[in-house]
Amino acid sequence: MSQDAKNEVISFTDMLKHLPGVVKKLPYIATGLSQTYLRKKDTPTGFAVAFEKAVHQHPQGIALRYEEQKFTYAELNAWANQISHYFLSINAKKGDVVAVMIENRPELLATVLGLAKIGVISALVNTAQTHKVLTHSINLVKPIALILGEECQQAILDIREHLDITPERQYWFADQETLKNTGQAPKNFQNLAKILPQYAQFNPPTTQQNVGKDGVFYIYTSGTTGLPKAAIFSNGRWTLAYGTYGHIIDLHHDDVLYSTLPFYHATGMVVCWCGVIAGQATLALRRKFSRSNFWKDVKKFDATAIGYVGELCRYLMDNPPSEDEHNHRVTKMIGNGLRPNIWQDFKKRFGIKEVLELYASSEGNIGFNNVFNFDNTVGFSPLPYAIVAFDKETNQPIRDKNGFCQKVKAGETGLLIGKITARTPFDGYTDPEKNKAVLMQNVFKEGDHYFITGDLVRSLGFRHAQFVDRLGDTFRWKGENVSTTEVENIIGTHPKIAEVAVYGVEIPQTNGRAGMAAICLKDNCSLNAQDLADMVDLFKQQLPAYAIPVFIRIQQQMETTTTFKYPKARLKEQAFDPENCKDPVYVLLPQQQQYILMRDDIYQGIIQADYHF
Known part of the structure; x- marks a missing residue:
């Protein structure tokens, strides 16, 4: 275990220091939890039920602000x-x-x-x-x-x-x-x-x-x-979020939560809005994130809280200092993905007292929230879960001689899995076949069932965890999950490309992983400047902006395993450093319309964060 991991483990003394802040919220949290856990199968519940309750209790309160519009x-x-x-x-x-x-x-x-x-x-x-x-x-x-x-x-x-x-x-x-x-x-x-x-x-x-x-x-x-x-x-999962995240953020009638997050994602639609509804507060909504207008909007709407993802926070840190970033009422924020390397600086610079970092997934049955307000953690979970030892080489949990998984110790990293129970069901996907790959049984005893999150987390003790990495064929960039196979399918339609493997690579001082594609060209093909521009046009037509690869690596031959899979772990490790990968690497720099060859000065500029991806 590294010294940093040891330092992040939460002690009993640490818990005692953070208890007073939680005690003040306990009546409100208890109300939320009672609505979550005391309902029966046939109890009316969910999003619409909670909203109508808020209407009954505070009909003339401002529910929504958008641009110059207001709605009670x-x-x-x-x-x-x-x-x-x-x-x-x-x-x-x-x-x-x-x-x-x-x-x-x-x-x-x-x-x-x-x-x-x-x-x-x-x-x-x-x-x-x-x-x-x-x-x-x-x-x-x-x-x-x-x-x-x-x-x-x-x-x-x-x-x-x-x-x-x-x-x-x-x-x-x-x-x-x-x-x-x-x-x-x-x-x-x-x-x-x-x-x-x-x-x-x-x-x-x-x-x-x-x-x-x-x-x-x-x-x-x-x-x-x-x-x-x-x-x-489901409405049950919405009520769980409402009873936990919604009440933990502790908003009231005079509070305004400002969100620029896309509401086709759960962080915006569920987490941010349910916190507003729980307190009959105001949701201030913006069409899309704007780094230059963020704190101006906060002031305009007199916000007291903000919704965030890690990329948004990085963009705000990259902004030059302004008067607006201090002249506001915001003291708390709720979201996910705030990186440890900017956590303290972000709080200090913008006057944030409470970071309600959370962990959840749209399809999963496990959630964490930083109710105790520790730094660098996705927080605490009262739900049944385990963090089990995991072998990255085999991409499988490690089982003992009896076939059962082993929980990691505090400070160690493992695979996060959520126990499936009547209170924490797995709602699943529309396609039943997709469910099989994310479920495991006989984990600690015969007959138990768990949901596989696909995420590696570090156990911090006292039911707290820290996000480490995402497994499988997706990576996160610009606050969005990117499917490598989806991107590979699109790139594979290019007439000069024979094979492609897509993966995520880290860029210093960014959140998540940027897309990189290793490609092999068809026989007798090469790429000229026009091809490199046309490639960008094709990707823009077929892919969301966040899924367009930032880097292209051209290989003479694609290495495969005995089962004809690309060894992406090695590709990720070599990343886009010309000294490591030895192949020509091309990069799509911000605001550019074609890929250009990676030179040493460009590489150094990327490493030193001269470019804002």
């Missing part, structure tokens, strides 16, 4: 109710799915709330997706309808003929304040804003029919098959 809890609820009653009128029913592709704005929130009230599942489509991946994501969940924001309409128009949704069930919101100006929908789209005014604004009776096992969202995750998987997010 009663107003947002009434709008959502109109969406509920319309979809009831077309015979939508509990368990049906509607694909929703709208960027962060009030129409998105009203839509998912309105659908949740009638038990219809919102498939939260990643608004950066295009072409084959987008077609797959929508058709995968067999939706009865699509609700589209004008800002995303070109992506849908490009694939419309491939969607299994009839035109009369394809709905559209203008990219403007649609309650005041409905706009003009394109041909063969239903303008939902024009339809809604004739429908009732009272709560539908269906809200109270939602129970824990019912789905509320599909949230897409990258998978090893190369295409996104749709993870089921």
Whole structure:
């Protein structure tokens, strides 16, 4: 065990020092936990139930702010109710799915709330997706309808003929304040804003029919098959987040949480919003993150808390100092991915007192939250889990002579697994075959079942953990999970490329891993400047920006194992250092339109963080 790992282990004395801050929150946390654990199978619960409770308790409080718009809890609820009653009128029913592709704005929130009230599942489509991946994501969940924001309409128009949704069930919101100006929908789209005014604004009776096992969202995750998987997010899991994360952040009526995180991900849609709903506070929403406007918005909305991912924090640290970054009320933040190397500096620079770092996954059954406010940890979990010894060479947990796994000691690193119980079920994916790869049994005794997170974490003691690395065929970049197989499939369509292996590599002073592709060209092929520009154009057409490889390594021959797999561990280790990999390496520098050959001065500039990836 390294000295750093020893120093990070939490002692009994450390726990005592941090207890007073938790004790102040205990009544609020107890309320949340009671709502989570005392409910029965048939108890009305979930997202819509909690929101209607907030409306009843604080109807004239501001629920949402966006640009210059404001909505009280009663107003947002009434709008959502109109969406509920319309979809009831077309015979939508509990368990049906509607694909929703709208960027962060009030129409998105009203839509998912309105659908949740009638038990219809919102498939939260990643608004950066295009072409084959987008077609797959929508058709995968067999939706009865699509609700589209004008800002995303070109992506849908490009694939419309491939969607299994009839035109009369394809709905559209203008990219403007649609309650005041409905706009003009394109041909063969239903303008939902024009339809809604004739429908009732009272709560539908269906809200109270939602129970824990019912789905509320599909949230897409990258998978090893190369295409996104749709993870089921149930009302029970939402209530668990609401009862824990939602109450631990401890927001109240005069609090404002500012979030620029995409609400097609659970950190925004679930974690940030449930904390606001729990305290009947205000959610201040921005369409997309802007480093130059972040603290200006915080001041404009008078925010007291922010939602974050690690990449956002790094961007803010890269900003030159400004008066706005101090002249605000923000003292707490909730999210994930804040790196240890900037944790203390970030708190000190921006006046943050509480970092509610969390660990969770869209499909998993285990979660951590930094309720005790330690540094450099994903926090504490009361849920049943284990961190087991793991062999990186075989990519398997280590089992003893009896076939059982072994828990690691405090300070050691292992594979995080979550025990599957009645209170911590595994909701799974839409495709049952995908579930088999992430489940293991007979872990500590015959007949037990655990969910494999695919993440290596360090045990810090007192049920705390620290994230170390992600296993498998995904890596995280720009706050998004990138499927290596998905990227490989796209790169493989280039006419000059014969083989490709994609993996993530670390760049100093960035979060996650940047994409790198090792490629082998077809016989008698070479790449010229035009090819290197065309390659970028192809990737931009077919891949979200965060999935475009930053580095390209050209090999004469691709090394494979006896089972015809690429040894990515060695490729990751050699990364993009010309001295290590010996092959030509090309890089797509920020704001550039083609890959250029890695030179020593460019490499040194990357290592010294002269380029802001």
